[in-house]
Amino acid sequence: MGRALAGALLAAGHRVTVWNRTPGRAAELLERGARGAASVAEAVAASEVVLVCILDYADVGTLVEQGGGRAAWQGRTVVNVTNGSPEEARAMAERVAGLGAAYLDGGIMAVPEIIATPGAFVLYSGAPDAFEAHRELLDSFARSVFLGTEPGRAALHDLALLSGMYGMFGGFAHAAALVRSEGGSVAEFTTTLLLPWLTAMADALPPMAAQVDAGDYAVTGSPLAMQVAHDSIGDVSRAQGVSPELFTPVFALMRRRVADGHGSEGFAGVVELLARR
Numbered sequence: 001m002g003r004a005l006a007g008a009l010l011a012a013g014h015r016v017t018v019w020n021r022t023p024g025r026a027a028e029l030l031e032r033g034a035r036g037a038a039s040v041a042e043a044v045a046a047s048e049v050v051l052v053c054i055l056d057y058a059d060v061g062t063l064v065e066q067g068g069g070r071a072a073w074q075g076r077t078v079v080n081v082t083n084g085s086p087e088e089a090r091a092m093a094e095r096v097a098g099l100g101a102a103y104l105d106g107g108i109m110a111v112p113e114i115i116a117t118p119g120a121f122v123l124y125s126g127a128p129d130a131f132e133a134h135r136e137l138l139d140s141f142a143r144s145v146f147l148g149t150e151p152g153r154a155a156l157h158d159l160a161l162l163s164g165m166y167g168m169f170g171g172f173a174h175a176a177a178l179v180r181s182e183g184g185s186v187a188e189f190t191t192t193l194l195l196p197w198l199t200a201m202a203d204a205l206p207p208m209a210a211q212v213d214a215g216d217y218a219v220t221g222s223p224l225a226m227q228v229a230h231d232s233i234g235d236v237s238r239a240q241g242v243s244p245e246l247f248t249p250v251f252a253l254m255r256r257r258v259a260d261g262h263g264s265e266g267f268a269g270v271v272e273l274l275a276r277r
């Protein structure tokens with residue numbers, strides 16, 4: 001990912017200095033005009049904006065230490081796009097501020113191949129002045145989305161987006177197993193039926209989201225009691241030899257909501273079972 005981000009900066013005409021723990025892995029970037037730094041401290045000294053993209057958040061602190069003391073960091077902006085928790089982001093923001101630098105925590109909503117293409121976006125939270133000052137540079141990676149001054153917000157929203165993605169992937173896995181159980185082509189099913197169906201169903205999300213915000217789940221189409229009246233998906237899955245383990249927890253929540261007296265309401269009310277308002 002670091003290579004893709006540095007490449008996007010070079011493509012946008014920025015002056016780039018790169019450091020990587022294992023020497024040699026930045027060779028292609030050097031060929032494209034990046035300058036190589038022999039140490040973290042050298043990279044920091046050369047850069048007004050210091051972008052950090054390594055595997056584990058826990059190691060980011062070590063790199064900050066290797067960058068030098070307050071004199072080395074003073075006045076710089078650290079943009080850390082290493083994935084971590086909101087708590088880690090808040091601690092890092094405090095640490096970096098203590099060194100006299102501005103801090104932006106980032107969550108990259110892209111794989112390296114789609115960096116600098118229209119589908120990609122990057123979430124940021126932290127120092128608003130730094131975001132505005134370096135907005136053009138950040139836009140080289142992808143569309144930049146600033147979520148506010150609380151440094152942990154980008155990490156939280158990153159994980160929320162991944163949760164939505166894994167929900168969709170889980171639904172795909174179950175649907176694919178069902179179709180394969182009767183010898184169908186998963187590829188054909190996916191392109192001709194599943195994608196159009198999910199695309200149509202995606203339109204239901206904004207009204208459901210409005211219900212969650214309002215705490216009012218008055219049904220607009222399909223009441224929960226109707227949806228859980230039969231366990232057809234579970235029954236048919238078992239009969240076809242397909243494990244219902246991905247589907248069961250969602251259905252269990254829907255049933256609990258009905259048992260709690262919300263059978264005439266919509267699906268979005270299950271949020272109330274997951275987290276207190």
Ligand SMILES: NC(=O)c1ccc[n+]([C@@H]2O[C@H](COP(=O)([O-])OP(=O)(O)OC[C@H]3O[C@@H](n4cnc5c(N)ncnc54)[C@H](OP(=O)(O)O)[C@@H]3O)[C@@H](O)[C@H]2O)c1
Pocket residue numbers: 001002020021022025053054055056059081082083084108109110111112
């Ligand atoms: N790839 C994606 O699709 C994707 C998408 C969104 C977000 N991200 C996030 O981007 C970050 C990097 O992911 P990646 O895909 O680039 O992983 P990767 O291909 O495994 O590369 C990891 C990089 O981190 C460096 N590194 C690991 N431990 C280090 C340490 N202790 N000190 C210094 N450098 C260290 C590695 O250096 P060496 O070359 O020396 O091993 C390498 O450059 C992660 O936080 C990931 O969650 C990735």
